[in-house]
Amino acid sequence: xxxxxxxxxxxxxxxxxxxxxxxxxxxxxxxxxxxxxxxxxxxxxxxxxxxxxxxxxxxxxxxxxxxxxxxxxxxxxxxxxxxxxxxxxxxxxxxxxxxxxxxxxxxxxxxxxxxxxxxxxxxxxxxxxxxxxxxxxxxxxxxxxxxxxxxxxxxxxxxxxxxxxxxxxxxxxxxxxxxxxxxxxxxxxxxxxxxxxxxxxxxxxxxxxxxxxxxxxxxxxxxxxxxxxxxxxxxxxxxxxxxxxxxxxxxxxxxxxxxxxxxxxxxxxxxxxxxxxxxxxxxxxxxxxxxxxxxxxxxxxxxxxxxxxxxxxxxxxxxxxxxxxxxxxxxxxxxxxxxxxxx
Amino acid sequence: xxxxxxxxxxxxxxxxxxxxxxxxxxxxxxxxxxxxxxxxxxxxxxxxxxxxxxxxxxxxxxxxxxxxxxxxxxxxxxxxxxxxxxxxxxxxxxxxxxxxxxxxxxxxxxxxxxxxxxxxxxxxxxxxxxxxxxxxxxxxxxxxxxxxxxxxxxxxxxxxxxxxxxxxxxxxxxxxxxxxxxxxxxxxxxxxxxxxxxxxxxxxxxxxxxxxxxxxxxxxxxxxxxxxxxxxxxxxxxxxxxxxxxxxxxxxxxxxxxxxxxxxxxxxxxxxxxxxxxxxxxxxxxxxxxxxxxxxxxxxxxxxxxxxxxxxxxxxxxxxxxxxxxxxxxxxxxxxxxxxxxx
Numbered sequence: 001x002x003x004x005x006x007x008x009x010x011x012x013x014x015x016x017x018x019x020x021x022x023x024x025x026x027x028x029x030x031x032x033x034x035x036x037x038x039x040x041x042x043x044x045x046x047x048x049x050x051x052x053x054x055x056x057x058x059x060x061x062x063x064x065x066x067x068x069x070x071x072x073x074x075x076x077x078x079x080x081x082x083x084x085x086x087x088x089x090x091x092x093x094x095x096x097x098x099x100x101x102x103x104x105x106x107x108x109x110x111x112x113x114x115x116x117x118x119x120x121x122x123x124x125x126x127x128x129x130x131x132x133x134x135x136x137x138x139x140x141x142x143x144x145x146x147x148x149x150x151x152x153x154x155x156x157x158x159x160x161x162x163x164x165x166x167x168x169x170x171x172x173x174x175x176x177x178x179x180x181x182x183x184x185x186x187x188x189x190x191x192x193x194x195x196x197x198x199x200x201x202x203x204x205x206x207x208x209x210x211x212x213x214x215x216x217x218x219x220x221x222x223x224x225x226x227x228x229x230x231x232x233x234x235x236x237x238x239x240x241x242x243x244x245x246x247x248x249x250x251x252x253x254x255x256x257x258x259x260x261x262x263x264x265x266x267x268x269x270x271x272x273x274x275x276x277x278x279x280x281x282x283x284x285x286x287x288x289x290x291x292x293x294x295x296x297x298x299x300x301x302x303x304x305x306x307x308x309x310x311x312x313x314x315x316x317x318x319x320x321x322x323x324x325x326x327x328x329x330x331x332x333x334x335x336x337x338x339x340x341x342x343x
Numbered sequence: 344x345x346x347x348x349x350x351x352x353x354x355x356x357x358x359x360x361x362x363x364x365x366x367x368x369x370x371x372x373x374x375x376x377x378x379x380x381x382x383x384x385x386x387x388x389x390x391x392x393x394x395x396x397x398x399x400x401x402x403x404x405x406x407x408x409x410x411x412x413x414x415x416x417x418x419x420x421x422x423x424x425x426x427x428x429x430x431x432x433x434x435x436x437x438x439x440x441x442x443x444x445x446x447x448x449x450x451x452x453x454x455x456x457x458x459x460x461x462x463x464x465x466x467x468x469x470x471x472x473x474x475x476x477x478x479x480x481x482x483x484x485x486x487x488x489x490x491x492x493x494x495x496x497x498x499x500x501x502x503x504x505x506x507x508x509x510x511x512x513x514x515x516x517x518x519x520x521x522x523x524x525x526x527x528x529x530x531x532x533x534x535x536x537x538x539x540x541x542x543x544x545x546x547x548x549x550x551x552x553x554x555x556x557x558x559x560x561x562x563x564x565x566x567x568x569x570x571x572x573x574x575x576x577x578x579x580x581x582x583x584x585x586x587x588x589x590x591x592x593x594x595x596x597x598x599x600x601x602x603x604x605x606x607x608x609x610x611x612x613x614x615x616x617x618x619x620x621x622x623x624x625x626x627x628x629x630x631x632x633x634x635x636x637x638x639x640x641x642x643x644x645x646x647x648x649x650x651x652x653x654x655x656x657x658x659x660x661x662x663x664x665x666x667x668x669x670x671x672x673x674x675x676x677x678x679x680x681x682x683x684x685x686x
Contacts, residue, residue: 087654124421254594255598283619
């Protein structure tokens with residue numbers, strides 16, 4: 001009845017409203033892979049992979065080539081036995097975004113079959129979450145314009161990309177702060193600083209009386225000692241992002257006492273490892289935020305349901321779909337800026 | 344619709360077929376608390392608490408007194424938002440068996456409401472699990488009689504209680520081994536040895552060419568250094584049981600590198616911490632078994648569904664209900680010794 005009949009992959013390209021610049025990368029479009037699982041009873045489940053070459057080493061071309069392999073491995077499986085399918089799909093560890101999309105599509109199909117939304121299958125912790133909005137790297141004037149716009153639109157958590165120029169970054173934070181007082185700030189260096197630059201950065205910001213709620217991935221992903229150095233020198237919580245892809249990464253970061261926060265992204269971990277990371281981080285008395293790559297509303301839907309279901313996150317950085325030109329909104333949630341609301 | 348209308352507690356007393364003797368404790372009966380959750384739509388969800396004064400500091404008398412307090416805290420909550428209810432019930436951390444029973448009754452009611460068994464709500468990993476059967480502490484002759492009986496009944500994993508007399512324990516293991524070759528052994532000292540006694544014990548068994556699959560809780564619960572000492576000296580995997588009640592206990596044991604295995608018992612952790620511990624232990628590349636206190640079939644049902652759903656366990660020590668006199672079998676599973684099978 002609830003058995004998987006076919007899995008289809010489909011390439012969807014979306015343009016950014018304007019080029020999105022972070023440390024070491026500028027994007028004007030994303031190539032995402034839509035995953036459609038059809039059950040023998042006709043029910044459809046949807047997922048989306050948004051591959052990141054920079055973070056995951058993934059290319060959409062390779063993801064598309066996996067379609068027949070995924071079909072062969074999970075065809076005929078019952079979606080209600082979803083952990084069996086998760087275990088099979090965990091073997092695609094080199095393609096975590098497709099892992100997320102297929103695992104989510106399984107949950108989505110199960111959810112449709114029994115008439116219970118995915119967020120309630122996952123525990124129904126929350127009815128709404130608040131998303132931030134992200135200011136990319138650009139000129140000071142442009143950063144200020146963005147900040148003003150987002151604040152006026154109602155966003156009260158603002159994510160600021162830094163990491164290419166320490167001095168300009170400090171000036172930008174100060175200028176943004178002046179026109180968005182009352183907002184919370186997540187600052188993301190995307191691995192752009194050395195450990196000592198990162199410590200200088202937070203000390204300068206602290207001296208100006210500005211509070212940073214989460215300081216993301218200040219240093220190179222494999223520099224766990226550097227991450228720990230920054231964590232212990234920083235007055236603000238330090239988060240792993242690029243350093244924390246699998247549950248094993250997170251366990252190591254915890255053992256090394258290298259972090260205060262983990263930024264979970266389904267595109268880095270799939271649903272299975274993301275669920276593990278939630279439990280690990282809470283057991284270690286650390287904190288969680290959830291982020292995204294370049295997902296459209298179809299992919300952000302996955303993280304919205306994951307966050308509503310688990311209720312695990314202090315901050316939700318789920319704004320990629322708000323930055324993309326989309327013909328059609330495909331989320332099973334409502335947008336009431338800055339909130340995403342269960343339906 | 345799926346809102347909680349009332350929570351009822353009911354005392355059920357069960358006699359053991361014969362007195363059950365482990366290190367520092369002999370029981371001839373158990374006093375369990377049945378939890379019945381009724382939803383506004385008339386659906387009923389069932390759970391069972393089997394309190395352990397020795398392990399959890401719990402008494403059935405105190406559990407019964409919690410009925411009005413639990414009612415007040417979760418009445419009107421939707422069972423499909425089960426993580427919200429779990430979070431509330433987590434505050435009963437001093438009463439982990441009632442935490443397990445209430446949290447499971449919530450899942451059971453949700454399961455009945457949507458017509459999906461609990462084990463599939465939890466992921467549907469397995470269709471059957473194999474349980475062991477336990478030989479309590481007694482005379483050598485009695486231990487041998489038990490071993491013969493269990494082996495003839497088809498049990499192929501035999502749990503052997505030790506910890507009161509090192510010399511007798513070694514003799515008993517050797518004698519049991521001679522008549523049950525091909526079986527797997529879990530040996531449980533229930534905190535009865537000193538670290539050095541425990542190391543002597545495993546070395547003697549090893550010299551005789553006998554394999555122990557899991558060596559449970561050799562030393563006192565708070566002696567984490569002792570546990571680590573035994574772990575690093577033992578040729579057999581060492582498991583925490585009494586030392587591992589909450590997810591925070593387990594995280595500490597992992598950080599201290601004190602264990603190879605964790606014995607999860609819902610009665611020690613509730614459903615919420617048990618789910619966390621599954622994820623934590625797997626992320627740390629360690630192993631899991633699942634055990635029980637004095638649950639009847641109603642309570643063992645909880646662990647059977649948990650184990651089938653998560654598929655997380657190498658060994659299932661779920662035999663308490665097989666040792667109790669019960670008028671009525673109340674599990675939502677089938678017994679095909681030594682297996683418990685999903686229905």
